[in-house]
Amino acid sequence: MANKLHLETMQINMGPHHPSTHGVCRLILTIDGENIVECVPDIGFLHRSIEKICENRTYAQCIPMMDRFEYVTSMMCNWGFALATEKLTDLVVPERAEYLRVIMGELNRIASHLLCIGVTGLDLGALTPFLYTFREREDILDLFEMTCGQRLTYNYIRIGGVSRDIPPEFFPKCKEFLDKFGEKCDDYEKVLTENPIWIARNRNVGVITEQMVYDYAVSGPSARASGVNFDIRKHDPYSIYDRFDFKVPVFYGGDCYDRYRARMAEMRQSASIVRQALDQMPEGDVRCKVSPKFKPKVGEVYSRVENSRGEMGFHIISDGTVKPFRVRARGGSYNHLLVTPEIVRGLKIADLVAIFASLDIIMPEIDR
Amino acid sequence: MEILELAWIFEWLNENLLVPIVGDGEFGILVRNLILACSVFGLLSLIALCLVWWERKVSAHIQQRFGPMMTGWHGILQTVADAVKLIQKEDIVPALADRKVFFWAPVICFVCAFAAYIVIPFGDGLIVSDLNVGILYIIAITTFTIISLMMAGWGSNNKYALLGGMRSAAQAVSYEVPMALSILGVVMVTGSMSMQEIVKAQSAWYGFHWNIFFQPLGFVIYVIAATAEANRTPFDLPEAEQELVAGFNIEYSGMKFAMFFLAEFVNMFTVSAIATTVFLGGWNGPWLPSWFWFLIKTLGMVFLFMVFRWTYPRLRVDQLMEFAWKVLLPLAFLNILWVGLYEEVFSKW
Amino acid sequence: MTKEELISYIQENFSGKVELIENDMPEPYFLIEPKAIVAFSRFIHDDNKLIMHFLMNLSGVDTKENMEVVYNVCSYRLKHRLFFKTVLPHEKAEVDTVKEIWAVADWHEREAWELFGINFNGHPNLTRFLLPDDWDQGHPLRKDWVGRDVIPFPEGK
Numbered sequence: 001m002a003n004k005l006h007l008e009t010m011q012i013n014m015g016p017h018h019p020s021t022h023g024v025c026r027l028i029l030t031i032d033g034e035n036i037v038e039c040v041p042d043i044g045f046l047h048r049s050i051e052k053i054c055e056n057r058t059y060a061q062c063i064p065m066m067d068r069f070e071y072v073t074s075m076m077c078n079w080g081f082a083l084a085t086e087k088l089t090d091l092v093v094p095e096r097a098e099y100l101r102v103i104m105g106e107l108n109r110i111a112s113h114l115l116c117i118g119v120t121g122l123d124l125g126a127l128t129p130f131l132y133t134f135r136e137r138e139d140i141l142d143l144f145e146m147t148c149g150q151r152l153t154y155n156y157i158r159i160g161g162v163s164r165d166i167p168p169e170f171f172p173k174c175k176e177f178l179d180k181f182g183e184k185c186d187d188y189e190k191v192l193t194e195n196p197i198w199i200a201r202n203r204n205v206g207v208i209t210e211q212m213v214y215d216y217a218v219s220g221p222s223a224r225a226s227g228v229n230f231d232i233r234k235h236d237p238y239s240i241y242d243r244f245d246f247k248v249p250v251f252y253g254g255d256c257y258d259r260y261r262a263r264m265a266e267m268r269q270s271a272s273i274v275r276q277a278l279d280q281m282p283e284g285d286v287r288c289k290v291s292p293k294f295k296p297k298v299g300e301v302y303s304r305v306e307n308s309r310g311e312m313g314f315h316i317i318s319d320g321t322v323k324p325f326r327v328r329a330r331g332g333s334y335n336h337l338l339v340t341p342e343i344v345r346g347l348k349i350a351d352l353v354a355i356f357a358s359l360d361i362i363m364p365e366i367d368r
Numbered sequence: 369m370e371i372l373e374l375a376w377i378f379e380w381l382n383e384n385l386l387v388p389i390v391g392d393g394e395f396g397i398l399v400r401n402l403i404l405a406c407s408v409f410g411l412l413s414l415i416a417l418c419l420v421w422w423e424r425k426v427s428a429h430i431q432q433r434f435g436p437m438m439t440g441w442h443g444i445l446q447t448v449a450d451a452v453k454l455i456q457k458e459d460i461v462p463a464l465a466d467r468k469v470f471f472w473a474p475v476i477c478f479v480c481a482f483a484a485y486i487v488i489p490f491g492d493g494l495i496v497s498d499l500n501v502g503i504l505y506i507i508a509i510t511t512f513t514i515i516s517l518m519m520a521g522w523g524s525n526n527k528y529a530l531l532g533g534m535r536s537a538a539q540a541v542s543y544e545v546p547m548a549l550s551i552l553g554v555v556m557v558t559g560s561m562s563m564q565e566i567v568k569a570q571s572a573w574y575g576f577h578w579n580i581f582f583q584p585l586g587f588v589i590y591v592i593a594a595t596a597e598a599n600r601t602p603f604d605l606p607e608a609e610q611e612l613v614a615g616f617n618i619e620y621s622g623m624k625f626a627m628f629f630l631a632e633f634v635n636m637f638t639v640s641a642i643a644t645t646v647f648l649g650g651w652n653g654p655w656l657p658s659w660f661w662f663l664i665k666t667l668g669m670v671f672l673f674m675v676f677r678w679t680y681p682r683l684r685v686d687q688l689m690e691f692a693w694k695v696l697l698p699l700a701f702l703n704i705l706w707v708g709l710y711e712e713v714f715s716k717w
Numbered sequence: 718m719t720k721e722e723l724i725s726y727i728q729e730n731f732s733g734k735v736e737l738i739e740n741d742m743p744e745p746y747f748l749i750e751p752k753a754i755v756a757f758s759r760f761i762h763d764d765n766k767l768i769m770h771f772l773m774n775l776s777g778v779d780t781k782e783n784m785e786v787v788y789n790v791c792s793y794r795l796k797h798r799l800f801f802k803t804v805l806p807h808e809k810a811e812v813d814t815v816k817e818i819w820a821v822a823d824w825h826e827r828e829a830w831e832l833f834g835i836n837f838n839g840h841p842n843l844t845r846f847l848l849p850d851d852w853d854q855g856h857p858l859r860k861d862w863v864g865r866d867v868i869p870f871p872e873g874k
Contacts, residue, residue, distance in 0.1 A: 012527045020610040034531070034685055044847040051832075052858055087742070123610045125601050125682025131431035197602055197681045214770035214793065217821040223793075230793040301742060302774060302789045302800060315776050315789065328776035338824050349531075350611050350684045367847060 023363030046367035067153035075108035078157035088296040097161035112308035161287030202257035206355035220310025226254035256358035331365030375493030457622035469523030474627040477516035491659030502563040514540040524619035532615025542692035547593035549700035567650030575652035594639035640669035772819035777829035
C-alpha cells in the first residue's frame with residue numbers, strides 16, 4: 001500500500017437517452033468522482049434539415065415546417081417566420097390579426113415557461129410542481145385547441161394574418177384562466193421559491209456573467225437573469241407590442257435561481273399583456289388576401305421575435321420566386337447549450353441537471 | 369379489548385396445534401420458528417404491497433389526480449397486477465456484468481430488509497425474538513442493505529449504477545452516525561437495548577409516556593436520518609432518476625427489480641416501526657388492542673415519509689454530506705447531553 | 718444610432734474597405750472583403766460608439782455564383798443592429814474565424830463548415846456535429862448538392 005493511490009477520471013455518456021437532457025442530446029462528461037471536469041455536447045440526433053426543406057417549398061408551405069422547428073412555442077415560430085416574410089413583402093396585417101397574434105404568442109409563452117418550471121422541479125426531484133404546472137398548461141392548450149384545433153403544432157399564424165378568427169366562447173374561457181392564473185402563480189411560489197432545498201440547489205449554481213451573455217449570445221429570460229435589461233418586445237418592438245404596458249423583469253444573480261425567478265415574473269407580465277390585448281381587441285378581418293404562391297421582392301431580411309427561450313431569428317433570402325432562396329433559423333437554445341460547458345466545469349452532475357433545466361434547452365431548436 | 373390481542377391466539381395455537389404434532393424438542397422449535405418466519409414474511413409482503421398502492425394514492429392526491437382507479441376498488445389491485453407483470457418479465461443480465469454479484473445483490477437487499485423484523489414488537493408479546501441487543505441488531509442489519517446496493521452498483525458494470533452505489537455508501541455511512549446517536553438517547557433513558565424493554569418503559573401515563581415528549585430533538589434527528597436511510601426524497605440520491613437515471617438498479621429488471629422495489633418499501637416500514645417503538649411508545653395506548661396502536665403509529669410515520677417525498681426536491685450530494693456532519697451530528701450530541709442532564713438533574717426532583 | 722448615423726460612422730472609420738449594400742430594411746448592410754473580416758469585427762465589437770457585442774446569427778449562403786457568409790450583429794447596450802457579409806469564391810471558400818471576438822461563432826461556423834463547406838481559418842475544431850459521424854455525401858445545403866438517397870421534392874401545380 002506504499003504506492004500512490006491511482007486516480008483517474010471517468011468518461012460518462014449523458015444521453016442521448018437520458019431523462020433530463022430534454023430530448024436527444026448527448027453530453028460526453030469527463031468526471032472525477034461526482035465533479036465534472038469537462039462537458040462536450042454532441043448534437044444532431046434530431047437534425048431534420050428544416051432549412052433545406054424550406055428551400056423546396058413555397059413560403060406558405062414553410063409555416064407548418066416552422067411548427068416543428070421548436071414545438072414548445074410553435075406560435076412564436078410561426079410568427080417569426082411570418083414576420084420575416086411580411087417584411088420582405090411589405091404586407092400590412094389587419095389590426096385584429098395582430099391582437100390575436102399577441103394573445104396567442106403570450107399564452108404560448110406562459111405555456112412554455114410553465115413547462116420549463118415544472119420540468120426544472122422534476123429534474124431536481126420535486127415531482128409535484130410538475131403536475132401543478134401542467135394543470136395550467138392544459139388550460140392553455142385547451143384554448144389553443146379551441147382556436148386552431150391543435151395542441152402542439154398550431155400552424156395558426158400565417159403570412160398576412162392568422163388562419164381563422166377565435167370562437168366567441170374563447171373570451172370568457174381565457175378571462176377565467178387569467179383570473180385564476182395569478183393565484184396559481186402564488187402557489188408555485190409557495191412550493192418552490194421559498195423552499196430551502198430549492199434555494200440550496202439553485203442559488204449560485206451555473207452563474208452566467210454579463211460578459212458571458214454577450215460572448216455567447218445568451219438571450220431571453222436567461223440573459224435578463226444576468227442583469228441584461230433587454231427584451232425585444234420592449235426595446236426593439238415588433239408587431240404591436242409598443243401599445244401594451246408591461247415591465248421587463250431583470251435579476252442580477254445570473255444563477256439558476258434567478259433564471260427561475262425571471263421566468264416566474266415574466267409569466268405574470270405575459271398574463272397582463274393578454275388581458276390588455278383582450279380588452280383592446282378591435283373587430284375586423286383576421287387575414288389579408290395573400291395568394292398561396294405569392295412572390296416576395298428580391299431581398300434579404302433578418303427578423304427576430306422574443307421567444308420564451310430567447311431571441312428567435314429568421315434570416316431569409318428571397319430571389320423573387322415563390323420559394324425562399326435560403327432560410328436560416330436561429331433559436332435561443334443553440335447558444336444556451338454552447339454556454340453550458342463553460343458554466344458546468346467543476347460542478348457536480350446534479351448541478352448540470354439543474355443548469356440544463358433552468359436554461360430551458362429544447363433540442364429541436366438546436367438541431368433543426 | 370383483551371380478546372382482540374393477537375398474542376394469546378398465537379399462544380393457544382402453539383399449545384393446542386403445534387406442540388401435539390411436532391413436540392417441543394429441537395425439531396419442534398425449528399418448525400415453530402419456520403412458521404413464525406413465514407408469517408412475518410407474508411405479513412410484511414402484504415404490507416409492502418399495500419404501501420406501494422398507498423404511496424401511489426397519496427402522491428396522486430397531493431398532485432391533484434386520482435392515481436390508479438381501474439383495477440379493483442380505487443385501484444387496490446394495481447400492485448398485484450404490477451407484481452404479476454414483473455414476475456413475467458424476462459430477467460436480463462448485462463453481458464459484462466459480474467454475474468454472481470449481480471445475482472446476490474437483490475437477494476441480500478431483500479433478506480436484510482426482512483431480517484430486521486425479528487426484533488420489532490408488533491404488539492404486546494407479538495415479537496419473534498426479544499434479543500437483549502435488539503436496537504443494535506436493527507442498526508447493524510439495516511446497514512447491511514448498503515452492501516447490497518454497492519454490490520448492485522458494482523456488479524451491473526454500468527457507470528451510472530456505480531455512481532449510485534458509491535453515493536449510497538457515502539450516504540449511509542454518514543447518516544448511520546446521527547441515527548445511532550439519536551437512538552442512544554433513548555437507550556440511556558431505558559437502560560436496555562431490548563425493544564420490548566424500550567416499549568415497556570414508555571407505558572406510564574396511561575400509555576402516553578412517550579420518549580418523543582422528552583427528546584423531541586432526538587426524534588427530529590431520527591426522522592431526518594431515517595429518511596436518508598430509507599433512500600427517500602429529499603435524500604434519494606442513490607437512485608436519483610434525473611441524474612443517475614435510476615442509480616444502482618438501472619440494469620435490473622423483472623423480479624430482481626421487484627425485490628429492490630419491495631425492499632425499499634419494507635425499509636420504509638422498518639424505519640417507521642423503529643420510530644414508533646423507540647419514540648412513539650410502541651404498542652402502548654388505551655382502549656384499542658396493542659397491535660392496532662402499533663399499526664396506526666407506524667402507518668402515520670409512513671405517511672409522513674410519503675409527504676416528504678412528494679413535497680421536497682432532492683438535495684445535492686455535497687449538501688447531503690454537509691448536512692449530516694455539520695448539522696445533524698452536533699445536534700445529536702446536543703441531544704445526548706440534554707438526555708444526560710435530564711436524567712441526572714430533572715428526573716430526580 | 719440610427720441607420721444613417723451608423724452608415725456614416727462606419728464609412729468614416731473604415732473607408733475604402735467597406736461597401737454599402739442599398740436596401741430598405743431598418744439595418745445598414747455592408748459588404749466586407751474576406752481579409753478584412755476580423756479587423757472589421759474587432760472594430761465594431763470594441764468601438765465605444767458601436768459595441769456590437771452580440772452576434773445574433775451567422776449564416777452561410779450559396780448564391781450559385783459565390784459563397785457568402787452573413788453576419789447579423791447587434792448591441793444590447795445601445796440597441797442598434799448591423800448586418801454585414803463577405804463574398805467568397807465557390808471553389809476555395811475560406812475566411813478567418815471570428816470565434817475570438819464572439820465566442821458564439823464557434824458553433825455557427827462549425828455548422829457553416831459542415832453544411833456549406835466554408836473553411837474558417839483558425840477555428841480549432843471544425844468537426845461534424847449536425848450530420849452523422851460517417852457522413853460522406855458532401856455539403857447538403859449547397860445548391861448544387863445531389864445526395865445519394867435524395868428524392869426530389871415534387872413540383873406542385
